[in-house]
Amino acid sequence: MEAIRFAFLVILVVILGVEGQLGSGFYSSSCPRAEDIVRSTVEAHFNRDPTIAAGLLRLHFHDCFVQGCDGSVLITGSSAERNAQPNLGLRGFEVIDDAKSQLEALCPGVVSCADILALAARDSVDLSDGPSWSVPTGRRDGRVSLSSQASNLPSPLDPIAVQRQKFAAKGLDDHDLVTLVGAHTIGQTNCLFFRYRLYNFTSTGNSDPTINQAFVSQLKQLCPIDGDGSKRVALDKDSQMKFDVSFFKNVRDGNGILESDQRLWGDAATSDVVQNYAGSIRGLLGIRFDIDFPKAMIKMSSIEVKTDTEGEIRKVCSNFN
Template sequence: MEGFRVLCLLLVLSKLVISAKSQLSTNYYASSCPQVEGVVRSTVQSHFNSDSTIAPGLLRMHFHDCFVQGCDASVLISGPSSERTAFTNIGLNGFDVIDDAKSQLESLCPGVVSCADILALAARDSVALTGGPNWGVPLGRLDGKRSSASDALNLPSPLESIAVHRQKFADKGLNDHDLVTLVGAHTIGQTDCRFFQYRLYNFTPTGNSDPSINSPNLAQLQALCPKNGNGLTKVALDKDSWTRFDVNFFKNIRDGNAVLESDQRLWGDDATRAIVQNYAGNIRGLFGVRFNFDFPKAMIKMSTIDVKTGSSGEVRKVCSKFN
């Protein structure tokens, strides 16, 4: 009897998940706020023209949002012990972009467009602005009613093994292919020396650097991040191509030029290495098409994680605080 009850509960939960995902539609605001995509796109463009680092910032923010409470804009809440104050969210930028777009949309369509949807659109537009693919974003998410720094502590970390990352992605319904494809977002953006400096000095028991780092790249990274430096220097995640959304990132992994340890470890795992190799390719032109085709699919899949519906969510008036 107990097993039967558990089965019934699982079936109910499954139906709720399917229902939440099925409510999303690229035409969700067609009648209630048809200006939404144009407003978000022009807002991201305006901020990008002043500061191109906004693009990787918004993309990273969307990922961090979806992997905690689901894609519900919980990362946007400002306040003591809110999600955005967590150590794992240090350096997130682009909050002003979302606030700007929300303010405009509240004037045009009061109480209609969720902050979660604005963030999903802004992430897509960031990819397009840096030369990546465009895609139709399913819309209709509600904003969450919880935001806690402690919830963000389980975000994937560059210090973790591929096995740990695989499990964290699987917990969100994402597979190895999704993992490698979404990590490909590191084709744009930078990170601080402090998040990988340990790889450059005394990484091994014998006091050497991480042996998986290509020797010329090691010398360059050590010059940028000296042993006694403050760790705050910005370093490109994608050597020689960090402002362009392309497949150079996967070539860097293949050649031992990845900056973050978790990125380089993708080459050490049989399953993820095969996917990296497919994206890195060896025939000019073909590999870029494959990644550009897969990335939108992975982003859409990620953006449906734990979609809020009904009383579990709301449409915030201001993205940084609950109604």
Template sequence: MEFSSLNKMFALLVLLLVTLTTLVLGHGTSVGFYGKTCPNVESIVRSTVQSAVKVNPTMAPGILRMFFHDCYIRGCDASLLINGSSTEKSAPPNAFLRGFEVIDAAKTKLETACPGVVSCADILALAARDSVVLTGGCSWKVPLGRRDGLVSLANDTADLPAFNDPIAIQIKKFAGIGLSTKDMVTLVGSHTIGTAACAVFSYRLYNFNNTNRPDPDINKAFLPQLRALCPNGGNPLNRVGLDTGSVNSFGNSFYNNLRYGRGVIESDAKLWSDRRTRIFVKRFLGTMPQTGSRFNEEFGRAMVKMGNNNVKTGKQGEIRKVCSAINRY
């Protein structure tokens, strides 16, 4: 047999082994994964999210944030959705999350349409994309095929980014899940439709770093607005939009606010004051359509990258019957 023929046979053998390994161990996801097993999965999730957001617009940022928090811990495996006293859902960093009932509703419909087929992890990934689209952002193709995780521990949430993390810590945390500084700055742009409780940032308004003065990074004209929304000694649970004037509209205006000292939470404000992140913020500045398009394109790309980090596929994990509990066999 000729040497070239042996090379071809060896290459085919390697390809076969890689394919079998992927099927057994579960590496990777793909667009159209449910094309034959549950062809209506995307329309079912979309209509469920649409109905929820129509009734309560805060569901859109809630679901998007839920996806982030899930992906940070053990990959995007819906471990955040599991009920229990010591699960991720019960931990303080996840106390203000909303939208769990929307994912549950979509799961119920999908269990009727194609029982035991679609994972809660994939439902959450689709719902996050649909939440962006429903608030004015651009769509992207979501690779599917994730399986649901079997472990959910409250202690793991210590790894989540915090509202007062220095830039170096933020960069390190994002790098820990395979995301670059550019990815980080892009994904934080999701705050364009987000809100925060006064308890998360009011220290910046009155006694920053025990100085009895406000954070100097806050625009002096913006400070009275924030103080009116979060008076000293007021209700710490009052919520404030993170993108002034655009709380329900997905777009790049969030970055323009950062440039002018109108970042609400400290970790956001630092994106402009630190040169390592300012370079990427500048990419999304401006009001021209092409700038907004650039942000939307980059955001979709970063979402796919994050959504594929450390996922469970193939024979890993399971397909939950209900999203709030691990299957009992």
């Protein structure tokens, strides 16, 4: 009970910290059913395909890291952010469009696409047996979306120093980095992004020595050297549909699939956080991750937000007004 009370107080403090820009319950008067509609839409898509939860979480993350959390990743067009190389595998656009069309019918010109993204990310975690939290809302949609500005997105190939720099540039520290990467507990990736670790890591045909060798054999069966590089593999081999701490146990035990994830265990600062989450007392440490993840998400979803008269409220999420 004390842990739950502490969690609530910590999250409340974080929310109050961004209250000058965003506020909990922003649409309580202007569109009272806004959050319920987003939730029911996400739930309907989730019931058909539970993997969409990870897609929506990643979509929000990629949006916030370029131009801030302003829905710029949703814009279509040959030079738009959505078509940058790191964004080509993004999923969940149809869920956001579905929710937006319902909200426009009920409350035209009120609810931003950026806020729908933030709410959908929260609901995706909750539906995956993870924590829920009060999402500060009031974001407005950006009027710029350029693929050339997506170069700062984290990459599976990034060493810790580069990961740290990219997160720090957005006001996120080492603890935030590890906590947010924990979203990979429900994530997937393509064989293309890690197969090099299995067959030719040192250009001499060796596998990456940081991978548990028993796990190498399993991964080779999933991703043959001449197989389909677009085949999707769960980033958490133990509970891919459940938002829990098993991802951190995998990283600790050499069972991280992406090189950038496994490198978290090789750095003193980030490995301490991984160990704290992975630990040996599953229940208590699971609660701790449940406390930390909402805090990190509220912090990330407040990056460079547009409020008041900035930006616009799009009528269609994929197009500027």
